Amino acid sequence: MPQGDYIDLHIKRNGYRLDHHERLRKKEARAVHKRSAMAQKSLGIKGKMIAKKNYAEKALMKKTLKMHEESSSRRKADENVQEGAVPAYLLDREDTTRAKVLSNTIKQKRKEKAGKWEVPLPKVRPVAEDEMFRVIRSGKRKTKQWKRMVTKATFVGPAFTRKPPKYERFIRPSGLRFTKAHVTHPELKCTFCLEIIGIKKNPNGPMYTSLGVMTRGTIIEVNVSELGLVTPAGKVVWGKYAQVTNNPENDGCINAVLLV
Amino acid sequence: MSMDTDEGKTVMCLLTDPEGTHLGSAMYIPQNAGPLQLTQLVNRFLDNEEMLPYSFYVSDEELLVPVGTYLEKNKVSVEKVLTIVYQQQAVFRIRPVNRCSQTIAGHAEAVLCVSFSPDGKQLASGSGDTTVRLWDLYTETPLFTCKGHKNWVLTVAWSPDGKHLVSGSKSGEICCWNPKKGELEGSPLTGHKKWITGISWEPVHLSSPCRRFVTSSKDGDARIWDITLKKSIICLSGHTLAVTCVQWGGDGIIYTGSQDCTIKMWETTQGKLIRELKGHGHWINSLALSTEYVLRTGAFDHTGRQYPPNEEKQKALERYNQTKGDSPERLVSGSDDFTMFLWEPSVSKQPKKRLTGHQQLVNHVYFSPDGKWIASASFDKSVRLWNGITGQFVTTFRGHVGPVYQVSWSADSRLLLSGSKDSTLKIWEIRTKKLKQDLPGHSDEVFAVDWSPDGEKVVSGGKDRVLKLWKG
Numbered sequence: 001m002p003q004g005d006y007i008d009l010h011i012k013r014n015g016y017r018l019d020h021h022e023r024l025r026k027k028e029a030r031a032v033h034k035r036s037a038m039a040q041k042s043l044g045i046k047g048k049m050i051a052k053k054n055y056a057e058k059a060l061m062k063k064t065l066k067m068h069e070e071s072s073s074r075r076k077a078d079e080n081v082q083e084g085a086v087p088a089y090l091l092d093r094e095d096t097t098r099a100k101v102l103s104n105t106i107k108q109k110r111k112e113k114a115g116k117w118e119v120p121l122p123k124v125r126p127v128a129e130d131e132m133f134r135v136i137r138s139g140k141r142k143t144k145q146w147k148r149m150v151t152k153a154t155f156v157g158p159a160f161t162r163k164p165p166k167y168e169r170f171i172r173p174s175g176l177r178f179t180k181a182h183v184t185h186p187e188l189k190c191t192f193c194l195e196i197i198g199i200k201k202n203p204n205g206p207m208y209t210s211l212g213v214m215t216r217g218t219i220i221e222v223n224v225s226e227l228g229l230v231t232p233a234g235k236v237v238w239g240k241y242a243q244v245t246n247n248p249e250n251d252g253c254i255n256a257v258l259l260v
Numbered sequence: 261m262s263m264d265t266d267e268g269k270t271v272m273c274l275l276t277d278p279e280g281t282h283l284g285s286a287m288y289i290p291q292n293a294g295p296l297q298l299t300q301l302v303n304r305f306l307d308n309e310e311m312l313p314y315s316f317y318v319s320d321e322e323l324l325v326p327v328g329t330y331l332e333k334n335k336v337s338v339e340k341v342l343t344i345v346y347q348q349q350a351v352f353r354i355r356p357v358n359r360c361s362q363t364i365a366g367h368a369e370a371v372l373c374v375s376f377s378p379d380g381k382q383l384a385s386g387s388g389d390t391t392v393r394l395w396d397l398y399t400e401t402p403l404f405t406c407k408g409h410k411n412w413v414l415t416v417a418w419s420p421d422g423k424h425l426v427s428g429s430k431s432g433e434i435c436c437w438n439p440k441k442g443e444l445e446g447s448p449l450t451g452h453k454k455w456i457t458g459i460s461w462e463p464v465h466l467s468s469p470c471r472r473f474v475t476s477s478k479d480g481d482a483r484i485w486d487i488t489l490k491k492s493i494i495c496l497s498g499h500t501l502a503v504t505c506v507q508w509g510g511d512g513i514i515y516t517g518s519q520d521c522t523i524k525m526w527e528t529t530q531g532k533l534i535r536e537l538k539g540h541g542h543w544i545n546s547l548a549l550s551t552e553y554v555l556r557t558g559a560f561d562h563t564g565r566q567y568p569p570n571e572e573k574q575k576a577l578e579r580y581n582q583t584k585g586d587s588p589e590r591l592v593s594g595s596d597d598f599t600m601f602l603w604e605p606s607v608s609k610q611p612k613k614r615l616t617g618h619q620q621l622v623n624h625v626y627f628s629p630d631g632k633w634i635a636s637a638s639f640d641k642s643v644r645l646w647n648g649i650t651g652q653f654v655t656t657f658r659g660h661v662g663p664v665y666q667v668s669w670s671a672d673s674r675l676l677l678s679g680s681k682d683s684t685l686k687i688w689e690i691r692t693k694k695l696k697q698d699l700p701g702h703s704d705e706v707f708a709v710d711w712s713p714d715g716e717k718v719v720s721g722g723k724d725r726v727l728k729l730w731k732g
Contacts, residue, residue: 081411085388087372087707088414088457089545089623089665091430091478092502092519228641228661230682234700236661 119243120186120257124217127152127204132213136171147171153178153248155196155212155220170211178214181254183222183242194222196254197239214254218244222256271327273342275302278632278649279586286341291328298323302346313349315691318342322691347632350672352562354715355732356687358697361717362400362729366393369412371721373708377418377425378557379566380714382439384425385721386413392427392435394442397717400729404442408435417459419470420558421572424487428456428475436487449485451492454478460508462528464558465580468573472528474514476503482516484528494531498524505547509589510555510580511606517544517593525605537603539611542596546625550590550648553629553669554583557713562671583631590648592634594622600636602651613651617644624666628673633690635676639663643678643688655693659686668711668718677718679706685720685730699730 017023039050133148149171156177162168184191200219202208214220222242229237242256270288275298277283283305289298299314316323323330323344331342369388376383383395392406392413411430418425418439425437432452436445454477461473472493476482481497501519508514513534514526523537523544549555559567559575567575590612591603598618601611620640627634627648634646643657643664662682669676675696676688683706685699704723711718718730 081388081390083369083388085370085372085412087665088455089504091414091455228682230661230684230700232683232700232703234684234698 119217119219119259121217121243121245124203124215127215132204132208132215133170149173150176150211150213151249152176153214153254155179155199155214157198157212172211176249178248178254181220181222181242181244181256183224183256183258185227185258186260192224192226194224194226197221197223200241214244214248216244216247219259220244220254220256222258224258269328271331271342272340273327273344275305275344275346278345278347283346289327291331292326294326295323298327298344298346310351312351314346315349317345317347324691350562350630350674352672352715354670354672354675356670356675356689356696357699357718357730357732359731360699360701360728361731363701364395364400364402364727364729365725366395366402366405366727367391367721367725370723370725371707371727372412372414373416374710374719374721374727375416375418376710376712376717376719377422377439378420378713379422379560380712380716382418382422383712383719384416384418384427384437384439385708385719385727386416386427387721387725388412390429392416392425392437394425394437394439395727397712397729406435406437406442406444408437408444408448409433411455414456415459417461417473418556419461419473419487420464420556420576421468421470421569422558422560424470426459426461426473426487428459428477430455432456432477432479434459434475434485436490445487446490449490449492451483451485451495452477452479452481454502457502457504458506460506460514462508463510463555463576463580464572465510465577466512468576469569470558474506474508476506476516478502480518482506482514482526484514484531494528496524496526496531496533498533501543504543504545507547507549507552507591508555509549509591509605510551510584511589513605515547515549515591515605517547519543521595523547523591523593523603535605535609537593537601537605537609537611539601539614540593540595540597540599542621544593544595545621545623546594548592548594548625548627548634550627550631551580551583552627553671554579560713562714583629585631587649590627590631592625592627592651594625594636594638596621598622598638600625600634600646602634602646615644615646615651615653617653617656618642620663623664626667626669628669628676628690629671630673632673635667635669635678637664637667637678637680641680643667643676645676645688645690645693657686657688657693657695659695659698660684662705665705665707666709668709670711671713671715677709677711679709679720679722681705683722683724685709685718701728702726 134151135145136147136149138144138147153176154172180193181196182191183194198221199212202218221239224240225238241259244256246255248254269291272286273289274286275283302314303311367387371385371387374385386392390409394404396403409429413427413429416427425439428434433448435448438445456475456477458476471486474484480499481495482503483492484494485492499518503516503518505517517523521540525535527534559572588604588606591605594600600615602613603611618638620638622636622638624637632648634648636644641660645654660680662680664678664680667678679685683702687697689696702722706720706722709720721727
């Protein structure tokens with residue numbers, strides 16, 4: 001390669017050589033063959049680099065050719081194949097997407113065996129006994145203090161009958177008894193008002209579980225028959241666990257999230 | 261004919277066939293005569309060569325116990341003449357399927373439609389992955405994968421002679437396949453501008469070999485195509501909204517049901533509108549003809565015999581006349597307005613009966629192969645059974661916990677299969693009007709079900725992308 005501009009200077013001063021354009025044309029024509037010979041003869045890394053470059057050029061050329069071919073014929077806009085194929089009778093209907101309920105019973109059985117549960121609220125603030133119970137004074141002189149009244153939301157089953165008042169140690173006021181909970185499905189993001197079947201576990205202690213007290217973080221069992229879930233074996237699922245997510249004694253209702 | 265005469269306790273009975281013609285005159289029948297003895301009687305009177313099975317109905321209730329017990333239970337007077345209607349049942353009996361013989365994977369997206377060929381030897385399925393797949397029934401493995409569609413394959417239809425397979429897609433194209441080799445015949449047929457909702461072939465007894473078929477689409481027209489010419493012959497336009505279902509009737513009339521709440525009848529030589537059937541209040545989802553099963557299977561019956569081409573037309577015509585009988589063809593339409601209408605389209609423009617009872621939209625209606633029953637599948641999780649001739653409500657089959665999408669009859673009309681969104685299939689017995697078999701196993705919604713015409717196998721496909729074959 002010239003290290004100066006003497007060639008250009010000569011051309012500027014004296015004009016082109018008489019056969020300049022002819023030579024240029026012929027050189028360009030031979031360049032194709034030279035390129036091909038170079039690509040075929042080169043060895044080692046140099047050969048590989050040339051091959052890579054040629055391939056990239058070839059791919060690009062093919063693409064542009066295809067693009068030109070396509071635009072020559074008029075066609076309506078191509079629709080991409082979407083996911084979530086539905087048959088013709090469901091096409092014009094909007095349907096809520098259902099979360100899959102696969103092998104749920106198996107997963108639940110395994111978890112029960114392990115004793116561990118993956119819950120949305122793993123840790124809750126512990127509730128002290130004096131917050132949970134209020135002391136009720138009884139007796140003629142109101143000096144006896146062995147009765148307690150629960151101040152949080154409770155669940156008593158449908159077949160509940162109070163013990164005789166003289167012997168009742170824990171009072172569960174009917175105003176704080178709930179039968180239904182607003183349960184949210186975490187994937188569908190919709191809430192259903194479902195009946196409570198029972199209390200599974202209250203994190204504050206087994207005494208509260210047996211009393212049926214529902215505080216934030218309690219695992220309850222709800223009746224999900226209205227959701228229409230079916231196990232792979234064909235059985236209908238009618239009870240599922242949910243965890244309470246609010247403080248029912250403050251809100252007056254129980255909000256829970258379903259454990260899937 | 262041996263009939264035990266009891267201590268003189270007889271009752272006067274008159275046997276009539278479903279259309280009302282009397283068989284002989286009123287006669288005394290002993291009170292301990294049950295369905296078996298009555299069958300012998302009827303066979304004798306009709307001079308049948310072989311003992312054909314019959315079922316008996318007294319005032320629309322099936323007679324399963326001896327006549328005497330029935331009289332006592334219902335307190336019918338012995339003085340009056342008892343009218344017993346006899347109905348011939350299919351000679352062969354289909355065994356109910358109860359196990360999944362194979363779960364075949366292959367499709368990459370949900371299976372949207374399945375169909376057995378009319379002879380029951382081949383199976384085709386269309387899916388959301390834009391392929392149509394043919395499956396081998398003997399080895400229960402995939403046979404061919406037919407690629408050619410650009411979008412979801414929404415419907416597949418076999419020609420009644422089993423030689424052609426046609427499929428329609430979401431992009432409005434129709435592809436014709438050679439079922440023996442699994443190849444595309446020619447290029448996809450275009451013409452419709454939106455997705456194809458239904459395909460129906462011309463019956464064999466009207467033209468053999470099978471050439472023409474009609475397709476309905478969301479764009480509001482139905483088109484008649486010729487498979488040998490590979491183009492659209494006639495375009496039936498008239499509907500203002502999407503055409504959801506189309507049927508080619510045995511008398512050469514095409515019925516189309518649409519979202520504009522009307523059903524239109526077209527004649528096939530020039531594509532002119534003959535009649536419009538109005539009455540529904542909302543979209544029409546499904547149409548069914550009383551002879552639909554026989555038109556679909558053509559010349560093939562449960563024996564599985566093959567016929568040479570010139571005999572096919574004859575045999576198909578015989579079977580058609582046998583199923584149709586003397587009465588005109590009946591049409592039932594199921595709609596989004598929760599009701600169905602039973603029409604006799606060649607007779608009158610007014611519906612024969614309005615079938616109410618469903619609490620949600622009716623998705624699929626299907627006549628039984630002998631035309632005696634109508635089954636309707638609805639989104640209210642129930643399947644209802646109606647009398648196919650009068651339209652009278654018979655019974656409801658409850659058991660599903662999700663909307664029921666499709667139903668299918670067994671070839672002898674004794675068993676009914678339903679597939680639902682709750683991923684189960686259920687088989688219902690018509691005689692006892694109860695659940696016969698529950699077929700769970702799918703892990704997601706079941707979109708399409710079909711019972712093979714020879715009654716051996718049931719196939720179901722759905723959102724979980726596998727095809728399940730069930731056997732007895």
